Amino acid sequence: MNIAMVSKANEAVSFFLHVFYCTSVPITILTTFVSLYYGGMLMVIEKFKNLNKRLVTVIDQLDDVIDIYDDKRRSYKITKSCELSDSLDALSIEHDEICRFAVNFNELGSLQMLAFILNAFLSIVSQAFFSYVNIVMSMRRNESFHVNLIGGMAYSIVNAVLLFVIVNATSEAINRAKATGVLLHKVVAGCLDIRLERSIEIFSIQLLNQSLDITACKMFTLNFGLIYSVVGAATSYLIILVQFEMMRPSRN
Numbered sequence: 001m002n003i004a005m006v007s008k009a010n011e012a013v014s015f016f017l018h019v020f021y022c023t024s025v026p027i028t029i030l031t032t033f034v035s036l037y038y039g040g041m042l043m044v045i046e047k048f049k050n051l052n053k054r055l056v057t058v059i060d061q062l063d064d065v066i067d068i069y070d071d072k073r074r075s076y077k078i079t080k081s082c083e084l085s086d087s088l089d090a091l092s093i094e095h096d097e098i099c100r101f102a103v104n105f106n107e108l109g110s111l112q113m114l115a116f117i118l119n120a121f122l123s124i125v126s127q128a129f130f131s132y133v134n135i136v137m138s139m140r141r142n143e144s145f146h147v148n149l150i151g152g153m154a155y156s157i158v159n160a161v162l163l164f165v166i167v168n169a170t171s172e173a174i175n176r177a178k179a180t181g182v183l184l185h186k187v188v189a190g191c192l193d194i195r196l197e198r199s200i201e202i203f204s205i206q207l208l209n210q211s212l213d214i215t216a217c218k219m220f221t222l223n224f225g226l227i228y229s230v231v232g233a234a235t236s237y238l239i240i241l242v243q244f245e246m247m248r249p250s251r252n
Contacts, residue, residue, distance in 0.1 A: 027155070030116060034162050037109050041169035041214075044102045048176035051094055055183050058087050062187055062196075081193035088199040092206055095180055099212050102173060106214045113166070114216040117226070120159035125234050127156040129241045136245075163230070170214045170222035181207040 061084055106113075131153060184207065187200055214222045220229075 030119065031162075033109065033112050034116060034166060037113065038166060038169055040105045040109075041166070041173050044098065044105070044173045045169065045176055047098045047101075048173065048180070051091060051098065052176065052179055052183060054087075055091055055180060058084055058091070059183060059187055078193060081196040085193070085196045085199040088196075088203055092199075092203040095177075095203075096206065096210065099177060099210055102177075102212055102214065110215065110217045113222070114219060116159075116166075117163065117216055117220060117230075120156075120163045121230055121234060123156040123159050124230075125237050125241075127153050128234070128238055129245075132238075132242060133245060164227060167222055167224060167227055171224055174212050174214060174223065177212040 061080070181204070184200065184203055216222060220226050
C-alpha cells in the first residue's frame with residue numbers, strides 16, 4: 001500500500017512539473033519580451049521628451065531674436081539666427097533618427113507583439129467563457145466555485161494589464177513624436193533670417209511627411225483603438241459562445 005501511495009505521489013509530482021514547465025516557460029518568454037518591448041518604448045518616449053524640451057528652448061530664443069529691431073544689434077541677430085538654425089538642423093536630424101529607431105525596433109518585435117495580442121485575446125475570451133460555464137454549472141448543482149479557474153483568470157487579467165501597458169507606452173511615443181510638429185508650428189513667421197526660415201521650413205516638411213506608426217505586423221496599430229477593438233471583439237465572441245452554451249440543454 002505504501003508503494004502504491006508513493007507511486008501515485010510520484011505521478012502527481014510528475015504531472016505537476018509537466019504542467020508547470022508547459023505553462024511557466026511560455027509565460028516567462030512572453031513576459032520577458034513584453035518587458036523588453038516596453039523598455040524600448042520608454043527609451044523612445046524619453047528621447048522625444050528631451051528633444052521637445054530642447055526645441056522649446058530654441059523657440060524661446062527665437063522669440064528673443066524676433067524682438068530685436070535695433071540696427072546696432074543686427075550682427076548679433078544674424079549670428080544668433082545662424083546658431084539657432086544649426087540647432088534646428090540638429091534637432092531635425094535627431095528627430096529623424098529617433099523615428100527610424102522606433103520603426104526598426106517595432107519591426108524587430110512586430111511578430112512577437114502580434115502573437116502576444118492574439119494570446120491575450122484568446123485567454124480573455126476563453127477564461128471569461130469557462131468562468132461563466134463554471135458559475136452556471138455550480139449554481140445548478142449547488143456546488144462551490146472551482147478554485148482551479150482562479151489561475152486561468154489571473155493569467156487573462158495579467159495579459160489584459162500587459163496589453164494596456166504596452167498600448168499606453170506606444171500611444172505616448174506616437175503623441176510625443178507629433179508634439180514636435182505642434183511646437184515647431186508655434187514659431188511666428190517673419191522677421192527671421194533667411195537661413196533660419198529655411199531650417200524651419202525643412203523641419204516642418206520633414207515632420208509633415210514623416211509619421212511614426214507602431215503596428216503589429218502592419219495589421220494592428222498599437223494605440224487605444226486596439227483596446228476598444230479587443231474589448232468589442234471579445235464581447236461579441238463571448239456572447240456567441242454563451243448562446244451556443246444556452247442551446248445545449250434544449251438539444252438534449
